[in-house]
Amino acid sequence: MDKLSIIAIIGGLTAILAGQALEGGHLASLLQLTAFLIVIGGTASAVMLQSTPRQFVGGLRLLKWVFNPPEFGHEKMIGEVVRWSQHARKGGLLALEPFVAQQHDPFARKALQMLIDGAPPETLRSVLEVEVDMAEHARRQCARIWESAGGYAPTLGILGAVLGLIHVMENLSDPSKLGSGIAVAFVATIYGVGSANLFFLPVAGKLKHLIAAEVALKELVIEGVSAIAGGENPRIVEARLRGFLAIH
Structure with missing residues (x-):
C-alpha cells in the first residue's frame, strides 16, 4: 500500500x-450534485469518446497501481541475472534450464528460454525489444486517459459555470433562485480545476513513472541475457545492470 x-x-x-x-x-x-454531474460525468464521457474500450478499461485498472504499486524488484532481478551468468559460465547455457520454471514473470521466462535455445545476442535483443515497445505503448495509452481527464475537467468546469450563470440570468426576476444558480456556477469551476490538479494529472504522472520502472525492469532483463549470450564475465554483467537502478 x-x-x-x-x-x-x-x-x-x-x-x-x-x-x-x-x-x-x-x-x-x-x-453540489449538479456541478458534480456536469464535471465528472462530462469528463468521463469525453474520455470514453476518445478511447477504445480496451484503453478505457485498462486505464481504470491501472488506477490501483497508484495506491498499491507493484514491486518490480530491480535489485532482485539483477541478482537473478548475475546468478544466471555465473551458472552459464560454469556449465553452459543448458545449465540454466532449472531456472526457467522458477520465473514468475512471463517476460523473464521467455527471455531465459530464448537464451537457453541458443539465440544470438542480436536476435535476443531485437525480438524482446519489440515486445517491450508494444507493451509500453499499450500501457501508456491506458494511462493517458487520466491525463486526458485532467485536460477535459477544467473545461467542463467552465461549461458548468456558464450553465449556472444561464440559470441565474433566467431567474433574475426571482431572487430566491439566484443563489443556487451562482453556487452551481462557481462550484463547477472548483470541481473541474480541483479534480484535474489534485487527482487526474497527478495520477497520470505517477502511472508514467511506474510504467517507466516496469519498462526498465524488462530492459534490464534484455541487457542481461544479451550479455550472457555474448559470454561476458558475471562481474561485468552486474556492473552494467547496476545502471538500471537509477530509474527507482
Whole structure:
C-alpha cells in the first residue's frame, strides 16, 4: 500500500476544506450534485469518446497501481541475472534450464528460454525489444486517459459555470433562485480545476513513472541475457545492470 498517495489525497482535500472554513464559508456549499454531474460525468464521457474500450478499461485498472504499486524488484532481478551468468559460465547455457520454471514473470521466462535455445545476442535483443515497445505503448495509452481527464475537467468546469450563470440570468426576476444558480456556477469551476490538479494529472504522472520502472525492469532483463549470450564475465554483467537502478 502506497501511504504517500493516500496522505496526498487527504492532504489536498483537507487544505481546500480548511481554507473554505477559515474564510467563514460553509463546507456544505461545496457539495453540489449538479456541478458534480456536469464535471465528472462530462469528463468521463469525453474520455470514453476518445478511447477504445480496451484503453478505457485498462486505464481504470491501472488506477490501483497508484495506491498499491507493484514491486518490480530491480535489485532482485539483477541478482537473478548475475546468478544466471555465473551458472552459464560454469556449465553452459543448458545449465540454466532449472531456472526457467522458477520465473514468475512471463517476460523473464521467455527471455531465459530464448537464451537457453541458443539465440544470438542480436536476435535476443531485437525480438524482446519489440515486445517491450508494444507493451509500453499499450500501457501508456491506458494511462493517458487520466491525463486526458485532467485536460477535459477544467473545461467542463467552465461549461458548468456558464450553465449556472444561464440559470441565474433566467431567474433574475426571482431572487430566491439566484443563489443556487451562482453556487452551481462557481462550484463547477472548483470541481473541474480541483479534480484535474489534485487527482487526474497527478495520477497520470505517477502511472508514467511506474510504467517507466516496469519498462526498465524488462530492459534490464534484455541487457542481461544479451550479455550472457555474448559470454561476458558475471562481474561485468552486474556492473552494467547496476545502471538500471537509477530509474527507482
